[in-house]
Amino acid sequence: MTYSIYESISNPTDFPVNAFVAAIESSTLHWHNEYEMIGVLKGSIEIRVQSEVFTLGEQDVLLINSSRIHALKALGGQTCICMIVQMNTSLFGTEDEKIEFYLNSTREPAPKCEYAVFRKQMARIVAASMKEDRCAQFRLRADACILIADLFEYTVYDSCYSDGVSVDEQELVISFIDYANDHLEEEKILEYGCRALGVSRKTLDRNIKSFLGMTSKEIVDNLRLEKAKGLLKNTGKRMDYIIDVCGFGSEKSFYRIFKKKTGLTPKDFREKGSMEHYDNELKGYLDFEIPMARELLNRVIED
Amino acid sequence: MNQWKEYRRKFHDRAVRIVERMTLDEKIRLMSGSASWEEAQGAIRGQFVRHYNETPNQAGGNGRLGVPALSFVDGTRGVVCGRGIFTCFPVSLLRGATFDRELERKIGIAVAEEVRYAGGNFFGGVCVNLPYHPGWGRMQEAYGEDGCLISGMASALIGGVQSRGVIACVKHYAFHSMENVRHSVNIICDKRTEREVMLPHFQSCVEAGAGAVMCAYNFYQGDKCGQSSYLIRDILKGEWGFDGIVISDFTWGITDTKKAAEAGMDVEMPNTFYYGDRLKALVQNQELPERTVDEAAVRIVRTVLAHQARGGRTKPADQDFAKHRKLAFQCAAEGITLLKNERGLLPLKAKKKRIAVLGGLASLELTGDRGSSRVYPPYVVTPLQGIVRSAAGAEVTYYGGTDPAHAGWLAGRADYVILVLGNDYASEGECIETDRKNRKHMGGDREAGLALGAGDQALLDAVTAVRDDAVVVLSGGGMILMEDWCEKVGAILLLYYAGMEGGAALGQILFGRVNPSGKLPFTIVRDENDLPKIDWQASQQRYGYYHGYTLLEKNGRRPRYPFGYGLSYTSFRLSGHRAWHSGGVLYASVTVKNTGARSGAEVVQLYVGVPDSAVERPRKLLKDFQKVRLKAGEEKDVTLSCPAAELAYYEEKSGAFVREYGEYAVYLGTSSAPEDLVVLRVMVPDCNLTE
Numbered sequence: 005m006t007y008s009i010y011e012s013i014s015n016p017t018d019f020p021v022n023a024f025v026a027a028i029e030s031s032t033l034h035w036h037n038e039y040e041m042i043g044v045l046k047g048s049i050e051i052r053v054q055s056e057v058f059t060l061g062e063q064d065v066l067l068i069n070s071s072r073i074h075a076l077k078a079l080g081g082q083t084c085i086c087m088i089v090q091m092n093t094s095l096f097g098t099e100d101e102k103i104e105f106y107l108n109s110t111r112e113p114a115p116k117c118e119y120a121v122f123r124k125q126m127a128r129i130v131a132a133s134m135k136e137d138r139c140a141q142f143r144l145r146a147d148a149c150i151l152i153a154d155l156f157e158y159t160v161y162d163s164c165y166s167d168g169v170s171v172d173e174q175e176l177v178i179s180f181i182d183y184a185n186d187h188l189e190e191e192k193i194l195e196y197g198c199r200a201l202g203v204s205r206k207t208l209d210r211n212i213k214s215f216l217g218m219t220s221k222e223i224v225d226n227l228r229l230e231k232a233k234g235l236l237k238n239t240g241k242r243m244d245y246i247i248d249v250c251g252f253g254s255e256k257s258f259y260r261i262f263k264k265k266t267g268l269t270p271k272d273f274r275e276k277g278s279m280e281h282y283d284n285e286l287k288g289y290l291d292f293e294i295p296m297a298r299e300l301l302n303r304v305i306e307d
Numbered sequence: 308m309n310q311w312k313e314y315r316r317k318f319h320d321r322a323v324r325i326v327e328r329m330t331l332d333e334k335i336r337l338m339s340g341s342a343s344w345e346e347a348q349g350a351i352r353g354q355f356v357r358h359y360n361e362t363p364n365q366a367g368g369n370g371r372l373g374v375p376a377l378s379f380v381d382g383t384r385g386v387v388c389g390r391g392i393f394t395c396f397p398v399s400l401l402r403g404a405t406f407d408r409e410l411e412r413k414i415g416i417a418v419a420e421e422v423r424y425a426g427g428n429f430f431g432g433v434c435v436n437l438p439y440h441p442g443w444g445r446m447q448e449a450y451g452e453d454g455c456l457i458s459g460m461a462s463a464l465i466g467g468v469q470s471r472g473v474i475a476c477v478k479h480y481a482f483h484s485m486e487n488v489r490h491s492v493n494i495i496c497d498k499r500t501e502r503e504v505m506l507p508h509f510q511s512c513v514e515a516g517a518g519a520v521m522c523a524y525n526f527y528q529g530d531k532c533g534q535s536s537y538l539i540r541d542i543l544k545g546e547w548g549f550d551g552i553v554i555s556d557f558t559w560g561i562t563d564t565k566k567a568a569e570a571g572m573d574v575e576m577p578n579t580f581y582y583g584d585r586l587k588a589l590v591q592n593q594e595l596p597e598r599t600v601d602e603a604a605v606r607i608v609r610t611v612l613a614h615q616a617r618g619g620r621t622k623p624a625d626q627d628f629a630k631h632r633k634l635a636f637q638c639a640a641e642g643i644t645l646l647k648n649e650r651g652l653l654p655l656k657a658k659k660k661r662i663a664v665l666g667g668l669a670s671l672e673l674t675g676d677r678g679s680s681r682v683y684p685p686y687v688v689t690p691l692q693g694i695v696r697s698a699a700g701a702e703v704t705y706y707g708g709t710d711p712a713h714a715g716w717l718a719g720r721a722d723y724v725i726l727v728l729g730n731d732y733a734s735e736g737e738c739i740e741t742d743r744k745n746r747k748h749m750g751g752d753r754e755a756g757l758a759l760g761a762g763d764q765a766l767l768d769a770v771t772a773v774r775d776d777a778v779v780v781l782s783g784g785g786m787i788l789m790e791d792w793c794e795k796v797g798a799i800l801l802l803y804y805a806g807m808e809g810g811a812a813l814g815q816i817l818f819g820r821v822n823p824s825g826k827l828p829f830t831i832v833r834d835e836n837d838l839p840k841i842d843w844q845a846s847q848q849r850y851g852y853y854h855g856y857t858l859l860e861k862n863g864r865r866p867r868y869p870f871g872y873g874l875s876y877t878s879f880r881l882s883g884h885r886a887w888h889s890g891g892v893l894y895a896s897v898t899v900k901n902t903g904a905r906s907g908a909e910v911v912q913l914y915v916g917v918p919d920s921a922v923e924r925p926r927k928l929l930k931d932f933q934k935v936r937l938k939a940g941e942e943k944d945v946t947l948s949c950p951a952a953e954l955a956y957y958e959e960k961s962g963a964f965v966r967e968y969g970e971y972a973v974y975l976g977t978s979s980a981p982e983d984l985v986v987l988r989v990m991v992p993d994c995n996l997t998e
Contacts, residue, residue, distance in 0.1 A: 100695075104704075106713065112712065113710055113712060113713050160706075160708055160710050160713045161706075161708070162704050162705060162706035162707075162708075162713075162717065163704065163705045163706075163707075164702065164703070164704045164705075165691075165695040165702075165703040165704075165705070166695060166698070166699075166700075166701065166702060166703060169659055169660070169661055169701070169702035170702060172659075
């Protein structure tokens with residue numbers, strides 16, 4: 005089964021680690037097989053990982069385990085600059101064993117070392133990924149292996165075998181989000197969605213609530229909003245077109261929801277600043293000015 | 308006379324003729340191992356790339372006259388030689404828990420086939436030491452605390468091993484049940500303890516026809532066992548009529564050429580140091596009669612020739628190894644012991660369940676210690692692998708770390724929790740020096756006590772704080788105290804060290820594919836003070852007359868779990884108990900019925916006491932046992948027996964066993980606990996009148 009909210013992560017090299025600095029504004033719920041480590045360099049960010057929501061500031065670090073549905077949102081009306089290291093599960097263990105690390109500087113359990121150990125190591129990897137010389141490729145590999153060794157040595161982790169039970173629970177939620185993504189223009193999206201998935205609204209809501217801690221309506225609003233934001237920023241489409249394809253129904257509800265979530269009217273949002281490279285492929289990671297990124301990384305490494 | 312002795316006697320004349328043609332040098336060469344000093348020393352400490360016993364240790368032999376060398380393969384849990392070839396069976400303690408002699412005989416056959424495949428003709432893996440205290444580091448190599456159980460199982464193993472042309476070697480003769488001071492401790496005990504408690508199972512092995520005996524390192528009454536005339540010449544060869552080969556334990560088994568030779572030590576192992584030139588000099592200087600050497604040479608040649616002639620030339624093929632692994636699985640499945648199962652918690656229903664497996668031991672290869680009995684099998688199924696394999700439809704999460712909070716969190720969100728706790732090669736086993744300078748070792752006796760380690764206890768506490776239905780799986784080759792926590796968990800399984808297929812058997816028991824039928828081969832006490840006093844660092848240790856269940860019964864102490872105890876997923880009813888005496892033998896019979904809904908096995912146990920004895924005795928002693936397999940609803944009659952002679956006591960004054968006549972108490976049931984036994988009275992008339 006393929007899911008549209010599944011994010012396929014491509015690598016510039018054959019080594020299955022993807023490391024970069026990104027300015028994050030927001031992303032929709034998505035998941036991927038890679039482990040994702042996020043370290044905030046500037047600003048603060050709210051990260052939803054399934055039903056839990058964490059707020060990360062500068063100095064924080066978080067690991068999102070493989071296949072976890074997650075979404076990011078910068079706080080304080082600012083984009084948040086993060087270093088991100090995505091690592092393929094093939095680097096970690098055997099096929100039938102799914103390892104889950106517990107590394108989140110805002111929650112227990114704490115690792116047996118300072119969180120700075122992980123931040124520094126991530127910064128080294130990301131810095132290496134920005135270099136083009138021949139040795140940098142090898143530095144990146146070596147540093148990624150050290151990071152993985154640190155995870156095994158210092159963090160609490162457990163292993164999951166034949167994770168059928170969780171996958172079953174997750175499946176309905178993912179199917180619904182997929183359906184919603186494809187049918188945002190439908191006003192009666194929840195009703196049609198339940199019919200398409202063959203479940204009652206009650207079952208759907210109970211599942212989504214227990215798995216993501218949200219209601220189905222919140223998910224749909226969120227998806228519509230993100231789609232609208234993309235169209236506002238990256239296209240010159242007219243408002244009524246955007247309202248239509250995003251399924252807001254009326255101009256009134258579009259404005260209400262948009263204002264509530266972003267603090268801006270759609271018009272102000274479109275005009276404010278320019279984020280030209282809003283990249284749908286990478287779910288909201290924006291290219292960032294390279295010299296500043298280097299400086300921020302060096303600060304972490306030398307701290 | 309036992310049939311093996313009779314058989315070996317047929318080779319006597321031939322052996323004498325061969326020895327007559329030998330020079331003194333050739334005769335003396337028969338009497339020691341051919342390893343170099345460096346090999347013998349380094350290998351034992353594991354300092355070589357080659358492991359100890361990578362290939363069989365050679366001793367003696369004479370090419371000119373066609374006498375094969377002794378080709379020594381160590382055990383006890385299988386063939387130690389090689390890497391990635393041979394089958395690792397469960398340790399002897401688990402095999403004791405099967406209470407199944409026939410199964411043990413089959414293991415003996417499988418082991419012998421593999422010994423021959425390894426190029427050996429001599430299996431040094433029949434360990435019959437009686438653990439005086441269950442903190443003994445090598446208790447895993449014993450069949451249990453009871454002499455009758457040890458005799459029964461060891462005799463079966465000997466029978467199996469020797470049926471394939473391999474000499475079975477019984478060890479460590481005698482009184483060897485302290486590990487850390489094994490080279491220095493002097494054991495003392497009174498005569499009744501010696502004759503009634505510590506030696507009878509050695510005699511049983513001699514009567515079962517074992518072709519060799521290995522002496523212990525320790526001292527007995529001031530003499531090193533390997534050079535004790537009392538133990539070797541007087542008792543073993545004299546009183547018991549042992550006709551086979553006596554060998555020394557490896558390096559430092561003997562330390563005095565003359566004393567050893569005079570005592571009747573036939574072969575110095577694994578290298579030539581105190582024998583060889585030193586022995587030759589003694590003979591040449593007429594300090595030792597050449598006859599002593601001749602006698603040893605004849606014994607060696609006679610035994611080797613006799614057993615060689617018994618064995619076919621067959622070597623196991625691939626399908627035989629597969630068969631042996633199946634046997635290893637079957638043995639584990641029959642020995643793993645279910646001690647507690649609240650409200651039918653086990654077997655677990657896997658479908659759609661979240662199962663948390665906690666404790667780092669779950670992902671280790673738990674085959675036992677890393678001493679001289681370590682087998683190097685091609686693979687080992689860990690408990691975790693076995694659970695994952697058997698838990699179809701379940702989601703298994705494993706946490707092997709030590710953070711109690713995380714363990715508690717996982718336990719809280721799971722449907723079932725399985726904790727794997729206890730010991731491994733680092734915390735018990737043969738004592739292997741790892742750092743001479745700092746006096747560090749791995750394994751050894753459990754000097755810190757018999758409770759769970761602090762890390763295990765913290766995990767257990769974290770789990771029992773959030774739920775009372777955890778399943779505890781205990782790894783280990785000895786007793787683990789559970790008084791503080793056994794009421795706080797839902798089920799307890801004793802895994803022992805269950806061999807290369809142990810994890811698979813555990814998984815199938817946990818999820819109900821296999822119905823457990825193991826029985827405790829030792830007593831689990833409530834309090835460490837209920838055990839005999841022992842000093843693991845002693846230079847001299849007294850073994851008392853009582854230990855295990857006999858000590859608890861003498862002191863009126865109740866065990867936590869009694870010797871012989873173990874649960875099943877089905878239920879059994881015993882009825883029609885009868886006991887009688889005929890021709891100097893006590894008999895008892897009972898009908899066992901499987902009253903539950905699934906197939907299972909029960910162990911019927913016969914204990915006998917002499918209530919009106921002239922001397923102080925244990926209230927009762929195990930005298931016979933029989934494992935009986937029953938389908939749901941099926942019933943079978945079981946008859947057990949015990950020669951009345953086995954109930955004689957040793958009288959120091961006359962130096963002889965004294966038989967008593969009168970009323971005997973016969974206990975028949977399914978464990979050593981009074982509530983599991985029915986007592987019957989049987990009159991044993993004076994044999995002079997009836998026999």
